[in-house]
Amino acid sequence: xxxxGSADVGFLIIGGYDLLGDSTTLDxxxxxxxxxxxxxxxxxxxxxxxxxxxxxxxxxGFYNDATGKSNEALVSLSGxxxxxxxxxxxxxxxxxxxxxxxxxxxxxxxxxxxxxxxKGQSEHAVTGQFEEGxxxxxxxxETAASGNTDASSVDNGASSAxxxxxxxxxxxxxxxxxxxxxxxxxxxxxxVTYADLATATVVTAAPAAERVAVNGTVNRHLYAxxxxxxxxxxxxxxxxxxxxxx
Amino acid sequence: xxxxxxxxxxxTDELNWPADAAIVARxxxxxxxxxxxxxxxxxxxxxxxxxxxxxxxxxxxxDQGRIEPVTAVTRKGVMRDGxxx
Numbered sequence: 340x341x342x343x344g345s346a347d348v349g350f351l352i353i354g355g356y357d358l359l360g361d362s363t364t365l366d367x368x369x370x371x372x373x374x375x376x377x378x379x380x381x382x383x384x385x386x387x388x389x390x391x392x393x394x395x396x397x398x399x400g401f402y403n404d405a406t407g408k409s410n411e412a413l414v415s416l417s418g419x420x421x422x423x424x425x426x427x428x429x430x431x432x433x434x435x436x437x438x439x440x441x442x443x444x445x446x447x448x449x450x451x452x453x454x455x456x457x458k459g460q461s462e463h464a465v466t467g468q469f470e471e472g473x474x475x476x477x478x479x480x481e482t483a484a485s486g487n488t489d490a491s492s493v494d495n496g497a498s499s500a501x502x503x504x505x506x507x508x509x510x511x512x513x514x515x516x517x518x519x520x521x522x523x524x525x526x527x528x529x530x531v532t533y534a535d536l537a538t539a540t541v542v543t544a545a546p547a548a549e550r551v552a553v554n555g556t557v558n559r560h561l562y563a564x565x566x567x568x569x570x571x572x573x574x575x576x577x578x579x580x581x582x583x584x585x
Numbered sequence: 586x587x588x589x590x591x592x593x594x595x596x597t598d599e600l601n602w603p604a605d606a607a608i609v610a611r612x613x614x615x616x617x618x619x620x621x622x623x624x625x626x627x628x629x630x631x632x633x634x635x636x637x638x639x640x641x642x643x644x645x646x647x648d649q650g651r652i653e654p655v656t657a658v659t660r661k662g663v664m665r666d667g668x669x670x
Binding site: 487489527528529530531532533534535538555556558 | 597598599600601602603609612613617619620621623638639641642645646649651
């Protein structure tokens with residue numbers, strides 16, 4: 340663990356849109372809802388956890404109306420819950436990231452002022468989980484027909500029993516004639532034999548992002564894999580994958 | 586007389602392991618070997634019956650329902666692989 344700064348932000352993805360290049364601020368918060376339990380006759384207040392957690396997500400930066408950039412990502416206010424991924428600690432396998440099961444956008448504000456670049460801000464409520472995970476495939480392009488990050492598999496030191504969730508986000512995709520690309524998270528108890536743990540819906544276009552929940556045992560070793568289905572050439576998929584243990 | 590190796594049916598979409606037993610042994614000993622130094626990777630898909638799953642992986646794969654022992658029908662009835670002397 341170490342202190343981190345703005346240069347360490349590895350990715351900022353909403354629904355498959357990579358907003359890192361247009362963002363200058365990011366505020367994420369998780370809140371434990373408390374209820375005051377102070378009875379009559381008490382001199383000092385008391386509180387208890389109400390059993391509900393709440394997440395919020397706010398992003399600000401430059402207005403960019405290019406294809407696939409911030410305005411396209413944020414202007415629709417569609418109400419759809421979109422998967423989000425943020426890394427405060429770099430775009431590196433094994434580093435931590437935060438996964439947001441569903442970002443529901445509540446606000447998009449464009450700011451224009453004299454002598455300055457236009458700005459844009461968005462606010463989101465988190466529907467569902469706000470969870471901590473580990474990066475298994477750093478955001479980057481893969482052009483081989485198939486492959487995996489087994490060479491950098493992440494060792495948790497032990498298995499875990501409470502399932503978890505895999506996060507996948509595809510920010511750019513050129514199929515080059517292939518039908519689609521399949522992304523997986525795979526696990527192993529011994530770093531020798533690997534089995535599928537979570538499989539994303541095959542991706543045919545970017546941007547795309549998905550959270551895949553799994554139950555039961557998650558073995559200690561994890562890696563991510565990709566494979567294009569069909570045939571083609573000149574393919575490229577830019578994606579990030581990670582896993583949050585339950 | 587050498588007994589046949591136990592056979593298992595793959596119950597998950599895909600399993601992978603190094604085909605080279607020496608690599609498996611080095612991994613089993615705790616050595617960290619990058620993927621590009623693991624040689625040929627054996628892939629088995631759902632429904633496939635295999636007899637070369639690394640022995641050390643069989644326990645957890647069976648426990649987690651990733652593979653199951655395959656039973657063979659013989660003239661004497663149904664028996665599990667390995668039951669025969």
